[in-house]
Amino acid sequence: MPIVALSEAVSNLVQPGDTVALEGFTHLIPNAAGHEVIRQGVRDLTLVRMTPDVIYDQMIGMGCARKLVFSWGGNPGVGSLHRLRDAVEHGWPAPLEIEEHTHAGMAAAYAAGAANLPFGAVRGYLGTDLPQHTRVATIECPFTGEELAAVPAMRPDVGIVHAQQADRDGNVQIWGIVGVQKETVLASNRSLVTVEEIVDELELRPGGIIIPAWVIDAVACVPGGARPSYAHGYYDRDNDFYVEWDAISRDRDTFASWMREHVLQAVAA
Amino acid sequence: MSFTADEMMAVAASRRLTSSSVCFVGIGLPSLAANLARRTHAPGCVLVYESGTIGAKPTLLPLSIGDGELAETADSVVSVPEMFSYWLQGGRIGVGFLGAAQIDPQGNLNSTVIGNYETPKVRLPGGGGAPEIATSVRDVFVMLRQSPRTFVEKLDFKTTRGDRVRVVVTDLGILEPRDGELTLTSVHPGTTVEQASRATGWGLAVADDVTETEAPTDAELEALRSLETRGGE
Numbered sequence: 001m002p003i004v005a006l007s008e009a010v011s012n013l014v015q016p017g018d019t020v021a022l023e024g025f026t027h028l029i030p031n032a033a034g035h036e037v038i039r040q041g042v043r044d045l046t047l048v049r050m051t052p053d054v055i056y057d058q059m060i061g062m063g064c065a066r067k068l069v070f071s072w073g074g075n076p077g078v079g080s081l082h083r084l085r086d087a088v089e090h091g092w093p094a095p096l097e098i099e100e101h102t103h104a105g106m107a108a109a110y111a112a113g114a115a116n117l118p119f120g121a122v123r124g125y126l127g128t129d130l131p132q133h134t135r136v137a138t139i140e141c142p143f144t145g146e147e148l149a150a151v152p153a154m155r156p157d158v159g160i161v162h163a164q165q166a167d168r169d170g171n172v173q174i175w176g177i178v179g180v181q182k183e184t185v186l187a188s189n190r191s192l193v194t195v196e197e198i199v200d201e202l203e204l205r206p207g208g209i210i211i212p213a214w215v216i217d218a219v220a221c222v223p224g225g226a227r228p229s230y231a232h233g234y235y236d237r238d239n240d241f242y243v244e245w246d247a248i249s250r251d252r253d254t255f256a257s258w259m260r261e262h263v264l265q266a267v268a269a
Numbered sequence: 270m271s272f273t274a275d276e277m278m279a280v281a282a283s284r285r286l287t288s289s290s291v292c293f294v295g296i297g298l299p300s301l302a303a304n305l306a307r308r309t310h311a312p313g314c315v316l317v318y319e320s321g322t323i324g325a326k327p328t329l330l331p332l333s334i335g336d337g338e339l340a341e342t343a344d345s346v347v348s349v350p351e352m353f354s355y356w357l358q359g360g361r362i363g364v365g366f367l368g369a370a371q372i373d374p375q376g377n378l379n380s381t382v383i384g385n386y387e388t389p390k391v392r393l394p395g396g397g398g399a400p401e402i403a404t405s406v407r408d409v410f411v412m413l414r415q416s417p418r419t420f421v422e423k424l425d426f427k428t429t430r431g432d433r434v435r436v437v438v439t440d441l442g443i444l445e446p447r448d449g450e451l452t453l454t455s456v457h458p459g460t461t462v463e464q465a466s467r468a469t470g471w472g473l474a475v476a477d478d479v480t481e482t483e484a485p486t487d488a489e490l491e492a493l494r495s496l497e498t499r500g501g502e
Contacts, residue, residue, distance in 0.1 A: 089388075
């Protein structure tokens with residue numbers, strides 16, 4: 001499993017039309033990897049993420065996505081994602097197909113994908129309007145007769161996550177809030193992990209999880225790669241930026257010029 | 270001490286928690302209410318944030334459900350699939366706080382769209398944890414500012430079931446289900462039954478024994494304000 005430059009990892013792993021999951025639940029959001037996908041102009045993606053936030057707002061606004069699979073799409077603690085809303089409400093810059101789930105449904109779908117099972121089962125969805133508008137089915141438990149919602153397994157073509165550390169062989173350690181990163185890597189056909197630093201030897205942290213190199217396709221060292229989200233033990237969440245994003249993203253032109261200056265013209269890590 | 274409508278909401282909700290409550294909290298007013306309870310009458314109250322932090326004890330209000338301080342102060346930090354499967358659906362959490370864009374007389378909630386689903390007028394964030402919270406916890410507490418746009422006879426979209434809603438705390442009063450319909454059981458100081466009815470998009474049932482909510486005490490307000498004071502921010 002090679003340690004490569006981010007640009008090389010993205011061009012090798014992410015193809016137009018792919019289903020791509022960039023995960024990280026409030027922590028370690030792989031923003032730098034998302035920016036590289038934008039810079040490489042990869043289109044027609046089905047983007048998967050439990051909590052599409054600023055990075056998916058940017059990818060959608062830049063026209064990378066054909067479809068979004070998600071469970072909660074907002075700017076946490078701030079409000080709406082204006083680029084996501086513009087795509088759904090007005091089809092700008094392109095119409096966006098939506099497949100929405102609940103958090104438990106997405107988590108069960110990733111876990112089923114990692115386990116190579118066809119579906120996950122949850123108790124939500126039933127009795128709501130969600131089943132009419134998304135991919136779930138009602139099943140009956142063969143043992144108890146209880147009705148449950150079956151959510152199809154999530155099997156992305158590419159899973160991308162950010163972690164604190166990798167060793168020189170590409171074994172990865174994540175600690176703090178570990179989210180759904182391990183499931184994303186294991187459920188995906190190909191995977192990319194960006195890390196804050198490469199260390200000679202991983203020293204196990206309390207609550208840390210190790211993802212072994214042999215289930216990862218590429219590791220790229222991208223210090224600060226989670227900004228404006230945070231990396232536990234490295235840097236804090238840039239709360240001000242999340243507030244500023246509301247104004248930047250509200251207007252199409254302001255958004256486009258911000259992206260030109262801060263993403264398109266930025267040099268890849 | 271004088272107080273704001275938000276402070277009244279946080280205090281009224283916090284009083285429903287006890288030292289044996291285990292509650293699932295989101296950011297904003299629910300987090301304020303639950304942290305206030307821990308600081309005042311319910312020090313044993315266990316706070317669970319959906320990011321995977323169980324037993325978090327933040328000294329200041331978190332700005333996101335994934336703040337590092339939640340992980341640092343938690344009894345345990347678990348993955349998201351574990352949180353939703355073992356802890357939430359496993360029935361370990363008694364109280365779930367929810368908000369929404371719309372609520373109907375049965376306590377059903379909409380956090381998905383305003384208008385038509387396919388061509389929405391407003392695309393909202395979506396269900397998130399709410400649909401399973403509402404079917405997994407024993408008691409759902411809703412916190413929602415009251416207006417005819419929010420308290421509607423018929424939801425534009427039913428995201429979350431209302432069968433376990435036990436109380437709705439608003440900026441004007443408190444509603445509780447009586448015979449399957451949300452009923453005004455208390456109005457906050459300075460508010461009238463008439464005001465609460467006008468702010469409801471259906472003919473609001475009013476309990477015969479409707480009372481006035483006890484105003485926040487000085488101790489409650491001081492605890493609340495100290496939680497919100499973030500150094501340098």
